[in-house]
Amino acid sequence: MRPAPAHETKLEQVVLQPLRRTGPGFYYLLAGLGLVFLAGVAALARQWAVGLGVTGLGRPLYWGFYITNFVFFIGFSYAGTMISAILRVTQAEWRRPITRIAEAITVIALIIGVIQIWFDMGRPDRVLFLFLYGRIESPMLWDVFCIGVYLLSSLLYLYLPLIPDLAHLRDHMLDAAAWRRRLYTFLSLGWRGGAEQRRRLEKAIGIMAIILLPMVVSVHSVAAWIFGMTMQPMWHSTILGPYFVVGAIFSGIAMLFILMSTVRSMFHLEPWIGEKQYNYLGILLLVLSAFWAYFTLSEYLTTGYGSLTDEHRVLQAVLGGEFAPEFWIMLAGNLILPFAILIRRKGRTPLGTFIASVGIVIGMWIERFLIVTPTLTRPSLGLLPAVYTPSLTEIAISFGSMALLVLSFLLFFKVFPAISIWEVEEGEAVEAVRRKARELAQGEAVRPSI
């Protein structure tokens, strides 16, 4: 292994290390994830060759795992924007080392969420019809529009803060492979880091952060409205839009914890991602758990208190019927586990938040499943309840998608630095100036007045 250039700061050395050298452990992880991903690809190839009959779907259960996954993965895409944009707008200094990770999750999860709809289509070859013949009244077209705009914006939002780091890579990774050097040169757009360039970049990032906030609300609201605009029991509800938004931020932060902790220990980023981030984000996660529970209670209590037959049939299936085990696992993962671990400051450690986050990610997948499926087993017409048994194909594609998420995430940080170097350095400079200002102010105070 070549030693890192001596002129680099510790931050640069550590952050760029994974881009320079890859250990065997990483390849094992890659191979494991790759296998799961390939199993999903094989299942998908078979589904496309034979037809959607290879799933466990039927009438009236027309939707299942794929639609659940669609909502689930898009939820993760909240991590980036909510964390990164809100914290940037409010100028929370502790955001600096984690914005890049959050922004990467956003883009990757969004793409994986969107392709779930493609997996669910009976005619995947006609996917472009959505753009050619769209009907504006259809909530699915609202999704095409909102997600399309959001994807482009969050790509830009990931890319803009990358530019100064790319220029750094262009100038300092001279021994890297030729494709890497070409990539960095191309993507850094001739960045020189002059005052005017910096001013423009900061302005553009600031504008993007504000634009993204309403967009992020729209994306999950329209995902909810796919269900909310139909007249099926427990779907036709006004709470669905905000409920999906809260659930998305909740699961987004949980996913951020999982991937952030993974990258942190793999790439040795402990000096920058530490107590502050875990403590503050842990509190945020706890607040969102409470929000989520409140929304769930509102929805279930309103339905349960009334006596509308169709709605009751669905609610009873969830609370006391065949979906009851899932319901209790969801409650344990989304409410009990996070509160048990994160309520005390001692629990908001990397390990504690990791365990709570895994529980939340599982719980939130089940939450999505419990919104999509029970209604479909008992639609309003009032026939005998249907039973959904997902097939191996659906399970393989679901796990394959999850593997693809982690795989893309890890590979992304083999090419691009996991921490925004220039922003952290800027933060350190800001901190140094503040410290100096405090010292001077104190000096002023102790100086005796003449």
Add this chain to the structure above:
Amino acid sequence: MPRWGMVIDLDKCVACQSCTAACRMENNTPIAGANQAAMGRAILWNEVLPFAEGEYPNVTETLIPRPCMHCDNPPCVNVCPVQATYQTDEGVVLINYERCIGCRFCTVACPYQARYFNWYAPEWPAPLKAHLNPDPEVAPRPRGVTEKCTFCVQRLRKAKEKAAAEGRPFSAADYVPACVETCPAHARYFGDLDDPKSLVAELAASPRAYRLQEEMGTQPKVYYLKAG
């Protein structure tokens, strides 16, 4: 412009499934087989549905034949993201099979479960395959698209062509869907709901007449006459 509608008299219906069988032969719906049918994958544009009411031992079961309701305000049309499903000027809801992307949004939005999906490529046992309806308008649908009752639009087209060939004006009496023509109990009526003199308009105004899930505001054009 006629507004086609149907009336089904549940007092006369004996739930013999002739309508279902006639629809099959007229519209070339594929045979799913027992296993697939158990998974809810049978394609039956007209289906005789069982509705159970009450708790054991006081249970009553009502059997209701259900074609597509051809709603005046169809939820399926609004949700289709590619305009594959649409309503004709005469109020019939149809699907463009060349356009459908198979997202199944319409199938979950339909409160009547009237829309069906082609999970596999359509199949028939050889003897049946030899007797498919040759009309190109009911050519077997490809795998991966949605289909449903069309009020036998191909029969409407043929009736209009025939009237034109015979040099006489087309009348509503010329056109009747296969299920109505077949019904051995004469329980089904078909015609123009906007023509106040038509039998369907008269029956639809009867105090016995009701529509499925009327409270949804979908304005179905299939009326039922209450049994008993």
